[in-house]
Amino acid sequence: MSAWERFRQSYLLHSFKRDPIAVISFVVLMALITVALSAPVVAPYNTYDAATIDIMDAEIPPSWMEGGDRRFSLGTDIQGRCLLSTMIYGLRVSFLIGCGAVVVQALIGILVGLFSGYFGGRTDALLMRITDIQFAIPYLIVAIFASAIFKLAFGVGRYEELAVPLLIIIIAVSHWPIYARTVRASVLGEKNKEYVEAARVIGLSHRPIIFRHILPNTMTPVLVISTIQVAEAVMSEAALSFLGLGMPITKPSLGSLIRSGFEYIFSGSWWITFFPGALLVIFVLVILLLGDWLRDVLNPRLYKG
């Protein structure tokens, strides 16, 4: 049976088709991701190209309102950029940082969890103490402190240049313990099962046992956490950018767009804040709803903390 056939007859797909919320969330999420990733093609303007921006176009309301301009369907931001294009580019930045952060934190967390759970003893004690320590401090505090320190260390200009990789590292470093704990818990459950015993008996060394036998069996909880963690990472990025510790306004993410719009809300330019904000909420919401559905279907033993 091919992989596709197996997938078509799987319980996962069956329950997916029966859940309208999951289907709608999935469609919306895919649409948003497609638009975000094809930003240079889809967006009406290239907002990274300073030549297309005219400061005289600043703060134009959406086209259906009085004073709106046909060229800018959702209006313009404070720098005269087409808000729709800026949002599409911003969504791309937010999405890339979110995914990057999850990949990095999963790598760290899975490695720590695997070694901790498999070897036990001192390694386990040491690694889990580190995890405990970080777990005791809210991830957002860790992220805010880390980005503040990086910002001071690199200086504002350099920090803004390196913002994307730095934010990925900052968010990953502040979120990895959840992976470590979950993977460790599943490894503890797996490592005494017969198939691991058998692998040991035929004389396999630790590395293939860990990575080819145990690791695949810890993937269900990792998958469930990963969806939620993408949402968390996007939210964290938005929070950091809103505090001025994230993406610069020249290459805005959704968070930095909201920050820039907030300064102008008192003059009544609500659209600069509202549209990016709504996009952020929708994006995070569909990911969370998919995560909820996935958790209900796969029903892994998750570490609650």
Next chain:
Amino acid sequence: MGIRPAPAISTREICMLAFITRRIIQSILVMLVISLVGFSIQHQMGDPVRDLVGERVTPAEREIIRDRLGLNDPFYIQYFRFVMKACRGDLGLSFFYKKPALEVILRKAPATIELVIVTSIILIFVSIPIGIYSAIYPRSWFSRIAIAGSTIGVAVPVFLTAIALIYLFSVELNWLPSYGRGETVTVWGFWDTGFLTLDGWLHLILPGISLSSIMLPLFIRMIRAEMMEVLETDYIKYAWAKGLDRRRVWFVHAFKNTLLPVITVFGVQLGIMFAFTILTETVFQWQGMGFMFLEAVERSDTSLLVAYLVFVGVIFVLVNTVVDIVYGVVNPMVRIAGAK
């Protein structure tokens, strides 16, 4: 079987003592790690000489001052000195305020604490009734809205809620103030409180609602889930069978047993709420610790930053240790799990 003399200390007490000792040693280690991080930052980036004398001093004079301050000593000696001073409450001087950093932080602390108090009050008085109601009548339209709302609420960042509230109540309706603490009164010589003036209360409303909005979804869902679980238990069925008054069963018998997990989570969430005060304070320019921290970042006030890091570290470690020890006393299962 003869009568054995009772031991002076029971094994249970020894176990307890070992647990507490282990927990305290652990928290001291954590503090050392945090202070090491803080000191490294200061060592790498801060310049105490600049903090003291400014920019207009010749390099030779700087070198003399550096020597006198012990800045040319090895790293570990300086770190040791840093820890010793921190233990005495000396966290260095703030470059911007020209005052001891701890004093600056303590001046700003009341604003943050009052915000957290108001938020907690809102949280308790909103989430408990909604949680109970939606557990008792899970199929009513109000419960459905509450649950759907709390699902969406998780996805709305706190700063967005805050901006929406400001736009609605300050910009459009012009009912409530949008920034600052308003009129404050100093009590006990150091505590600036907004609780004693009407203006202070008005300024607390929007930040309080914003901050509680981030916690409400979780609490409503949790109280609902706990309550629904308790309502299925045998002793509640027995209470129904006895023909007790409905309200008495709900609010006395059932609700009492949902309280313990709720309080537990509340303790944990206080720390997270503290993290979100930084965001809320930024939006409302609330003169608390979070706002001070961001200002310190923008002014490159390294010593204040490090002092804040250590300060927050101490608070978190203290709260966590106390909570863990209390759990250990109340619930022996924790002790066993922790000892393995």
